[in-house]
Amino acid sequence: xxxxxxxxxxxxxxxxxxxxxxxxxxxxxxxxxxxxxxxxxxxxxxxxxxxxxxxxxxxxxxxxxxxxxxxxxxxxxxxxxxxxxxxxxxxxxxxxxxxxxxxxxxxxxxxxxxxxxxxxxxxxxxxxxxxxxxxxxxxxxxxxxxxxxxxxxxxxxxxxxxxxxxxxxxxxxxxxxxxxxxxxxxxxxxxxxxxxxxxxxxxxxxxxxxxxxxxxxxxxxxxxxxxxxxxxxxxxxxxxxxxxxxxxxxxxxxxxxxxxxxxxxxxxxxxxxxxxxxxxxxxxxxxxxxxxxxxxxxxxxxxxxxxxxxxxxxxxxxxxxxxxxxxxxxxxxxxxxxxxxxxxxxxxxxxxxxxxxxxxxxxxxxxxxxxxxxxxxxxxxxxxxxxxxxxxxxxxxxxxxxxxxxxxxxxxxxxxxxxxxxxxxxxxxxxxxxxxxxxxxxxxxxxxxxxxxxxxxxxxxxxxxxxxxxxxxxxxxxxxxxxxxxxxxxxxxxxxxxxxxxxxxxxxxxxxxxxxxxxxxxxxxxxxxxxxxxxxxxxxxxxxxxxxxxxxxxxxxxxxxxxxxxxxxxxxxxxxxxxxxxxxxxxxxxxxxxxxxxxxxxxxxxxxxxx
Ligand SMILES: O=C(O)CCC(=O)C(=O)O
Ligand SMILES: [Fe+2]
Numbered sequence: 001x002x003x004x005x006x007x008x009x010x011x012x013x014x015x016x017x018x019x020x021x022x023x024x025x026x027x028x029x030x031x032x033x034x035x036x037x038x039x040x041x042x043x044x045x046x047x048x049x050x051x052x053x054x055x056x057x058x059x060x061x062x063x064x065x066x067x068x069x070x071x072x073x074x075x076x077x078x079x080x081x082x083x084x085x086x087x088x089x090x091x092x093x094x095x096x097x098x099x100x101x102x103x104x105x106x107x108x109x110x111x112x113x114x115x116x117x118x119x120x121x122x123x124x125x126x127x128x129x130x131x132x133x134x135x136x137x138x139x140x141x142x143x144x145x146x147x148x149x150x151x152x153x154x155x156x157x158x159x160x161x162x163x164x165x166x167x168x169x170x171x172x173x174x175x176x177x178x179x180x181x182x183x184x185x186x187x188x189x190x191x192x193x194x195x196x197x198x199x200x201x202x203x204x205x206x207x208x209x210x211x212x213x214x215x216x217x218x219x220x221x222x223x224x225x226x227x228x229x230x231x232x233x234x235x236x237x238x239x240x241x242x243x244x245x246x247x248x249x250x251x252x253x254x255x256x257x258x259x260x261x262x263x264x265x266x267x268x269x270x271x272x273x274x275x276x277x278x279x280x281x282x283x284x285x286x287x288x289x290x291x292x293x294x295x296x297x298x299x300x301x302x303x304x305x306x307x308x309x310x311x312x313x314x315x316x317x318x319x320x321x322x323x324x325x326x327x328x329x330x331x332x333x334x335x336x337x338x339x340x341x342x343x344x345x346x347x348x349x350x351x352x353x354x355x356x357x358x359x360x361x362x363x364x365x366x367x368x369x370x371x372x373x374x375x376x377x378x379x380x381x382x383x384x385x386x387x388x389x390x391x392x393x394x395x396x397x398x399x400x401x402x403x404x405x406x407x408x409x410x411x412x413x414x415x416x417x418x419x420x421x422x423x424x425x426x427x428x429x430x431x432x433x434x435x436x437x438x439x440x441x442x443x444x445x446x447x448x449x450x451x452x453x454x455x456x457x458x459x460x461x462x463x464x465x466x467x468x469x470x471x472x473x474x475x476x477x478x479x480x481x482x483x484x485x486x487x488x489x490x491x492x493x494x495x496x497x498x499x500x501x502x503x504x505x506x507x508x509x510x511x512x513x514x515x516x517x518x519x520x521x522x523x524x525x526x527x528x529x530x531x532x533x534x535x536x537x538x539x540x541x542x543x544x545x546x547x548x549x550x551x552x553x554x555x556x557x558x559x560x561x562x563x564x565x566x567x568x569x570x571x572x573x574x575x576x577x578x579x580x581x582x583x584x585x586x587x588x589x590x591x592x593x594x595x596x597x598x599x600x601x602x603x604x605x606x607x608x609x610x611x
Pocket of ligand 1: 317
């Protein structure tokens with residue numbers, strides 16, 4: 001018995017060592033930090049950090065419990081580890097002994113592992129929060145009291161005009177005039193019955209003093225946005241010609257971080273609950289503003305470092321005054337009136353952004369996950385197989401975006417060739433002796449009108465603009481001989497049809513009875529952790545796998561099966577009903593033969609017309 005217990009203890013210690021080593025490996029791959037066997041005054045706290053919702057307060061509390069004193073806390077955005085600095089070795093040792101494999105300060109009681117390190121990593125010194133605010137931007141804290149907050153919320157809940165359609169699942173209401181999101185403008189000739197509630201009148205006298213700088217007049221338009229945690233608003237500028245300067249936004253119910261961007265510049269601004277944001281001048285005209293769709297914000301901590309802050313439901317009241325004429329600002333870049341950029345130039349910028357998004361969140365991901373991904377892609381979909389079987393023997397059929405080539409052997413009577421961008425996936429097909437080559441689906445090195453058939457299964461939903469998706473279809477049409485047919489599959493936003501869930505949704509274990517709230521909690525945390533990994537310049541939401549899509553442009557997680565269990569984020573544009581048909585019908589050289597819905601995909605078969 002005694003020996004058994006001893007053995008158990010040894011096994012446990014080995015396990016802890018292994019976990020510690022694995023965490024250290026993650027840190028080392030991120031930054032130059034050297035672990036030390038001997039005590040130092042620098043401690044790495046492994047397994048918990050900003051990415052899993054650790055707050056500075058919680059960390060300091062745990063450290064204080066050990067009797068060791070902390071002089072500096074260093075947390076890094078998006079990381080699952082952090083650092084403590086102590087004055088003396090004794091302090092560091094007390095914290096090590098008291099916290100290593102003891103403290104469960106992570107979310108859901110994740111245990112912290114500690115390691116002495118030789119110093120702080122260089123990137124710990126970078127603090128993005130020291131940047132100056134865009135010129136003309138003002139945040140007035142405590143602009144309304146808690147009682148006034150309640151009173152304002154009540155006054156707006158009663159009336160107002162709800163925005164038509166789903167606005168990225170954020171609730172939006174208008175008073176005075178409706179802001180039409182389709183055209184990004186208001187119709188001054190169509191005032192709403194409901195003007196701004198009189199409860200808001202308490203705000204204006206308070207502005208008088210600070211407002212003397214502007215040619216200020218009382219707002220006549222109010223937009224109310226309701227955000228649940230995880231919701232956001234894409235970067236945008238409030239249409240210059242629609243509204244005067246300044247624009248006001250009152251934050252109620254929850255703090256949030258708003259991103260201001262101009263070109264490559266990014267300034268994050270904290271909007272505390274009950275504060276008023278004033279955007280004027282440069283900040284109103286020359287910077288975009290937006291809120292990233294996340295559950296947790298990383299914000300400056302009391303000690304000057306960083307900490308996390310969970311979002312609650314937030315309601316914002318954006319007050320504006322209609323301009324009723326062209327804009328005369330001196331900031332042409334984002335000005336709809338004095339747009340100096342030619343439309344082609346604008347679409348070039350968009351295309352360049354699309355290319356880098358696809359590079360990072362499609363190509364690089366597929367190259368990394370190729371082997372595992374390929375293992376999950378073996379059985380051909382029956383309707384795709386039927387399409388391939390509908391060709392005469394010896395027909396030449398090209399699979400554009402063939403992946404591991406699972407369709408190439410489907411009908412052995414065909415001359416089937418495949419192409420893809422991902423080297424790793426092509427290698428799998430090549431090993432099976434398939435005819436595959438590497439190329440981009442927008443530029444396929446095959447003679448025009450030379451092939452009988454074409455398939456593109458789950459490919460063009462990875463292209464990041466409508467123009468690029470259309471270009472991919474046009475390229476397929478070019479390859480087809482007159483009378484040749486193509487089949488295209490794209491992922492549908494709607495994952496159920498006639499009340500039937502797609503296979504993708506059916507794999508959701510949440511509907512299984514045995515799923516515990518603990519598991520749900522874990523899933524939620526993983527989601528929040530992933531949100532922290534999304535780079536600053538990609539304001540896209542992270543989709544929760546096996547659930548309905550909330551919006552069309554999303555990052556979909558892919559978890560590898562190896563020991564590290566890395567999660568990659570793949571970019572998808574999921575298609576609305578008829579969207580694929582609408583694209584295809586823009587190609588005069590083809591006609592749609594059939595369109596259908598198959599297991600969560602929108603599908604179209606088109607045929608090249610005879611000349
Ligand atoms: O939620 C906010 O504070 C900003 C809303 C906003 O930018 C808008 O509606 O144009
Ligand atoms: Fe706005």
